[in-house]
Amino acid sequence: MTFPLLDAHLIKKDFPIFDRVMRGGNQLVYLDSGATSQKPLTVLDAERQFYTQHNAAVHRGSYLLAEEANESYDNARQVVATFLGGKFEETIFTKSATEALNLLAYSFGNSPHGDRFFLQPGDRIVVSEMEHHANLIPWQQLAKRTGAELAWFPITSEGRLDQSEINTLINDRTKIVAITHQSNVLGTINPLSELIARTHEVGAVFVLDACQSVPHFDIDVKELDIDFLAFSGHKALGPTGIGVLWGREALLEIMEPFLVGGSMIETVTMTDSTWAPLPRRFEAGVPNMAQAVGLSAALKYLDAVGLERIHQHELELTRLALGFLSEIPGVSIVGPTDLLDRGGVVSFTIDGVHPHDVGQVLDQHGIAVRTGHHCAWPLMRKLGVVGTTRASFYLYNTPEDVESLVDGVKSVQSYFKV
Amino acid sequence: MTFPLLDAHLIKKDFPIFDRVMRGGNQLVYLDSGATSQKPLTVLDAERQFYTQHNAAVHRGSYLLAEEANESYDNARQVVATFLGGKFEETIFTKSATEALNLLAYSFGNSPHGDRFFLQPGDRIVVSEMEHHANLIPWQQLAKRTGAELAWFPITSEGRLDQSEINTLINDRTKIVAITHQSNVLGTINPLSELIARTHEVGAVFVLDACQSVPHFDIDVKELDIDFLAFSGHKALGPTGIGVLWGREALLEIMEPFLVGGSMIETVTMTDSTWAPLPRRFEAGVPNMAQAVGLSAALKYLDAVGLERIHQHELELTRLALGFLSEIPGVSIVGPTDLLDRGGVVSFTIDGVHPHDVGQVLDQHGIAVRTGHHCAWPLMRKLGVVGTTRASFYLYNTPEDVESLVDGVKSVQSYFKV
Amino acid sequence: MELDSLYQEVILDHYKRPFHKGLSGTPTKQVHHVNPSCGDEITLNIELDGDLIRDVNWDGVGCSISQASVSIMSELLIGKSVDDAFKVVEEFTELMQSKGSILGNEEVLEDAVAFAGVSKFPARIKCALLGWMAFKDAASQGLSQQVKGEK
Amino acid sequence: MELDSLYQEVILDHYKRPFHKGLSGTPTKQVHHVNPSCGDEITLNIELDGDLIRDVNWDGVGCSISQASVSIMSELLIGKSVDDAFKVVEEFTELMQSKGSILGNEEVLEDAVAFAGVSKFPARIKCALLGWMAFKDAASQGLSQQVKGEK
Numbered sequence A, B: 001m002t003f004p005l006l007d008a009h010l011i012k013k014d015f016p017i018f019d020r021v022m023r024g025g026n027q028l029v030y031l032d033s034g035a036t037s038q039k040p041l042t043v044l045d046a047e048r049q050f051y052t053q054h055n056a057a058v059h060r061g062s063y064l065l066a067e068e069a070n071e072s073y074d075n076a077r078q079v080v081a082t083f084l085g086g087k088f089e090e091t092i093f094t095k096s097a098t099e100a101l102n103l104l105a106y107s108f109g110n111s112p113h114g115d116r117f118f119l120q121p122g123d124r125i126v127v128s129e130m131e132h133h134a135n136l137i138p139w140q141q142l143a144k145r146t147g148a149e150l151a152w153f154p155i156t157s158e159g160r161l162d163q164s165e166i167n168t169l170i171n172d173r174t175k176i177v178a179i180t181h182q183s184n185v186l187g188t189i190n191p192l193s194e195l196i197a198r199t200h201e202v203g204a205v206f207v208l209d210a211c212q213s214v215p216h217f218d219i220d221v222k223e224l225d226i227d228f229l230a231f232s233g234h235k236a237l238g239p240t241g242i243g244v245l246w247g248r249e250a251l252l253e254i255m256e257p258f259l260v261g262g263s264m265i266e267t268v269t270m271t272d273s274t275w276a277p278l279p280r281r282f283e284a285g286v287p288n289m290a291q292a293v294g295l296s297a298a299l300k301y302l303d304a305v306g307l308e309r310i311h312q313h314e315l316e317l318t319r320l321a322l323g324f325l326s327e328i329p330g331v332s333i334v335g336p337t338d339l340l341d342r343g344g345v346v347s348f349t350i351d352g353v354h355p356h357d358v359g360q361v362l363d364q365h366g367i368a369v370r371t372g373h374h375c376a377w378p379l380m381r382k383l384g385v386v387g388t389t390r391a392s393f394y395l396y397n398t399p400e401d402v403e404s405l406v407d408g409v410k411s412v413q414s415y416f417k418v
Numbered sequence C, D: 001m002e003l004d005s006l007y008q009e010v011i012l013d014h015y016k017r018p019f020h021k022g023l024s025g026t027p028t029k030q031v032h033h034v035n036p037s038c039g040d041e042i043t044l045n046i047e048l049d050g051d052l053i054r055d056v057n058w059d060g061v062g063c064s065i066s067q068a069s070v071s072i073m074s075e076l077l078i079g080k081s082v083d084d085a086f087k088v089v090e091e092f093t094e095l096m097q098s099k100g101s102i103l104g105n106e107e108v109l110e111d112a113v114a115f116a117g118v119s120k121f122p123a124r125i126k127c128a129l130l131g132w133m134a135f136k137d138a139a140s141q142g143l144s145q146q147v148k149g150e151k
């Protein structure tokens, strides 16, 4: 088997965790990058370099270290902005995608009556049935607080977004459409162009949950013509504790702040405050500086390898996995079984064995997969499963990892005698 | 001069940044720990160890790495809880003190009508005139959103909390009292016992902004009898991107969630969700695991040195600084000039030189101080200054650092010919 | 193999042929518990006659550990007084938290000692405890209901 | 000494004896600008006669760099056309962003070239620009006010 696209064996060497020995004395076969990715040394070194050379509070000092900290933090923001195809001012650091999506929901909820983002009974927010809880519950609760209605795109039995009712679902009263780019359970990549066009036709804003896309394939916010995007650093080779909200400048500028406190103000009296310009208006307090620097090192690493190559590599692994797994009697793929509009996530079930037990036996072989509802309970119910076993691939996974998975699945079956 | 309390020269060696060379070829004299502290190697190593050995998403996998990540994260929480004198369930990781305080304000704001934390016109929130913006603006904006009234303790000309009107300020309609433990500008430590007693007498909750106390002296939430506490890891030798909210279990349990998404739910349907038990209810999404681990290493380091020794050491440095600085003609101390109820923060002004210019000249000597309004604009206005120059001490500061500061101040005066 | 200490024969047997599964009778109290991290769910009925546990039956979805655990528990607790049952629950909880350091008292726990190996797999402890926590909840509520004469 | 490249003699002079400080006259437009990180504030008046800048005066608090900068700027721009003034502002902004790589065109900037050294101190660039940004704002607003005939 030749994988000319990417030498994942070589890439693995950049990630110290692959030296670990797992249960049963096995090497680590890490197939849970959909939950969080491993970190290359360059990211850890970038963080350490910040702490040991340039650590100071940004925005707050005029001494040399503070200047350097500012510069590091600004450079990190510029790297992220460029990576997304957006502007410096449009790129907000949060602690996670979850915070980024909550920021939007709370900011909209803070809008005064009559404002563009003000929501009231009769207004509509549209999501889909395949959303991660992080892109469902903030909107669900915003709807509850404001009296707006929550509507959603159903999915087809194959696990694709059913856009047949798009024009009735996204109607004139719709203010927000929030959809995932790639399902973290099914691997489905949602075609966005019609969704976005329709959203803008009715004057609504389009929010993209890009947690599973930004780390895995090339995207450009301007080309997509979206209004907001959220992703988490830890799924993109970056540190924990950092996420990004990208937003169209003209929209961010008229939005209410979310977290309030130091560094995001213009003037403050006891009874009133005015807000700093973008991007600081949305970053209260001493920010997660080291994590921003780490994330920028991660994105540079991804850029150096090449997002298109990474995507193709993951697709090859997915092709292998889908092929092998669907040949095993008793194994059912959950989600699309072809490679059309699909990323490197493969969910499956094994007749007679609960996903948790599948994961346990695989763990004994050093194989790390995710099992359960994957923070997408409504989707599980719709699919009629209690959970799935999910393998998710990344640039450091090799064809041998897929073989290990397939062998592991067979040993699950023999262990449980199914 | 003998400093038997603490060998800060030895401690400095644990902090790699002190090897840096600053402007003018000078060694780093870091007197800005009030803004952010430097990090000992042990903290950086703890984070790296997590990433290279145990990195996986907590709460979400049943494989070995995920078990280890869970254990690391749980242990970190237990260390913080013990450090504060609180319980595991009461200790919530946030990204910063700013987020922790906003969490409270938003959670209270989400309370349904009739609930304990529900606010409406006629209700009162009490803060003080010496609050950092992070413990002022969240309450100010909450008051605006709910129609509640914001009231505040004034300060005396010496820079102490004026508690003479305590019984009229904290009245029967008061729901929340939020006060800083130690002023980040003046160094004043606020005596809390009467405040807390009065707060509880009227049935309100007491929120302590402990950003400047938790890193510097021993505190125990049970002994203090407070209801909520917030602090930031980065000011306590810990990483950026981590903060803590501690709350009384019985109160946290009846509070509405703040950030919503994965890991903080019990069940989810498209239209409704129920919430996980504490502490997870307040931690949505994949958490800042590595930063939590780093913070716990920082608190262990502080514990090993001893908080009481650290506090006494800082007081000695403060005594020196106050003594030397107040002898210089044209230099005025802003804040208490004695050591009663005081921490290691010394703010001052120099006649005829703007704080920004003071900081610039000090920087040329390798001395890092903070200048400006210190995120406490209302306090600056009350004190009638445009800003101050602030030196803040920590366990790695030596008497020589104070001497450098004093020499630096004199050279500022000669540079500007004042 | 390490795995065999987790998946004892008796556990796999109960998983395949669970006891007291299927809701029936006229419960003194019914409770519904969920394990949010993996999605396991259980509905559990308890039938009390004063302090006596006349019946326990249940339905739910879950992994082998959670299913077998509630099956073995039901078998073990039916016919006991609530007081005695609570002692068994306590003993079982202790076993689960032992990180493999104890083997469990077979006098008290009977077949449930088979779960001793679970305590070495932190992620599975909640699976094993799900049914027991549901039972504890149902029994406490059932008791106080009777006291209040609500039955 | 590095510091002397920042604090040129002419800057310190203007700081001690600022020009056009004190609000006066009947401004076409008054603006108030703030530097949130350090708390420097400026109120700036502009008096226009069509396209001609008849007067600039100001008041405010701030460091030597911000005070001297607005003093030198006022002196420089009074009597120019708004168009010409904007070119000077642009040239000055460019100098500030040059990180010490250029010296500044003395023909255009006159005394303001003294601020070339500021560009090597990132934290001070905003101080130097505060007055200039206020001027730009006031002039644009003043112009469009005249066009709309609101004056």
Ligand SMILES: Cc1ncc(COP(=O)(O)O)c(C=O)c1O
Binding pocket: A262, A284, A285, A286, A287, B034, B035, B096, B097, B098, B099, B132, B134, B135, B180, B182, B183, B184, B209, B211, B212, B232, B234, B243, B375
């Ligand atoms: C007293 C006080 N409260 C709150 C804060 C806010 O902390 P952070 O910016 O880390 O959230 C600070 C520090 O900036 C502080 O000194």
Ligand SMILES: Cc1ncc(COP(=O)(O)O)c(C=O)c1O
Binding pocket: A034, A035, A096, A097, A098, A099, A132, A134, A135, A180, A182, A183, A184, A209, A211, A212, A232, A234, A243, A375, B262, B284, B285, B286, B287
């Ligand atoms: C599609 C999707 N959206 C949102 C999230 C939430 O990301 P985080 O938990 O890092 O905030 C995740 C990952 O957990 C995800 O896969």
